Amino acid sequence: MVLLEREQFLTELTRLFQKCQLSGSMCITLKKYDGRTKPIPRKGSVEGFEPSENKCLLRATDGKKKISTVVSSKEVNMFQMACSNLLRASMDGLKKRDKKSKTKKSKAVQ
Amino acid sequence: MPQYQTWEEFSRAAEKLCLTDPMKARVVLKYRHSDGSLCIKVTDDLVCLVYRTDQDVKKIEKFHSQLMRLMVAKESRSVAMETD
Numbered sequence: 592m593v594l595l596e597r598e599q600f601l602t603e604l605t606r607l608f609q610k611c612q613l614s615g616s617m618c619i620t621l622k623k624y625d626g627r628t629k630p631i632p633r634k635g636s637v638e639g640f641e642p643s644e645n646k647c648l649l650r651a652t653d654g655k656k657k658i659s660t661v662v663s664s665k666e667v668n669m670f671q672m673a674c675s676n677l678l679r680a681s682m683d684g685l686k687k688r689d690k691k692s693k694t695k696k697s698k699a700v701q
Numbered sequence: 702m703p704q705y706q707t708w709e710e711f712s713r714a715a716e717k718l719c720l721t722d723p724m725k726a727r728v729v730l731k732y733r734h735s736d737g738s739l740c741i742k743v744t745d746d747l748v749c750l751v752y753r754t755d756q757d758v759k760k761i762e763k764f765h766s767q768l769m770r771l772m773v774a775k776e777s778r779s780v781a782m783e784t785d
Binding site: 611612613614615616617618619620621622623624625645646647649662663664667671674675678679681682683684685686 | 723724726727728729730731732733734735737738739754755756758759762763765766768769770772773774
C-alpha cells in the first residue's frame with residue numbers, strides 16, 4: 592500500500608481510472624482516521640498516542656495497484672473539489688439521467 | 702446485506718450508520734467502466750448497505766463528499782442533507 596501526498600494521489604488516481612477504462616473495476620474506500628501508526632497491542636496501553644479527530648483515509652485500487660492518502664480538515668476543501676471533478680470526469684461511462692434515450696456509447700449489455 | 706432500490710433510503714441509512722460509529726464505518730465506491738455501473742457500499746462490519754446504479758454519478762459523488770466532510774469534522778454534528 593503506497594501512502595502518497597495529496598497531489599500525487601490525485602495524479603495516480605487519474606492514471607488508475609484511465610487504465611481501467613477497458614476492463615476491470617476501480618475501488619475507492621473512505622474511512623475515518625485517527626492518526627495511529629502502530630497497531631493497538633492486546634495487552635497494555637499504547638504509549639504516547641493521542642487520537643486526532645479530524646482526518647480521514649482514502650484508498651484506491653484497480654485490483655493490482657494500491658494507493659492511499661490521508662486528508663485532514665484543513666485540506667478537505669481543496670481535496671474534495673479536486674476529487675469530485677476527477678470522479679465526475681472519469682465516471683462518464685454511465686447513462687445520463689435523461690428521459691430521452693441517448694446511447695452515446697454502446698452499453699447494450701444485457 | 703440489504704441492497705437499496707431508492708437513493709433516499711440508502712443515503713439516510715448510510716448517514717445514520719456513519720454517525721453511529723464514525724471510527725468503524727467505511728464507504729466503498731466501486732466503478733466498472735466496462736459494465737457502466739457504479740456501486741456504493743457503507744458498512745461498519747456488522748451492517749452492510751449497498752446501492753447499485755448506472756446513472757446517479759453526481760448524487761453518489763456528492764454524498765461521498767458529504768461523508769468525507771463528516772469524517773474530518775472535529776465536532777460531532779449531524780450533517781444536514783443538502784438538496785440542490
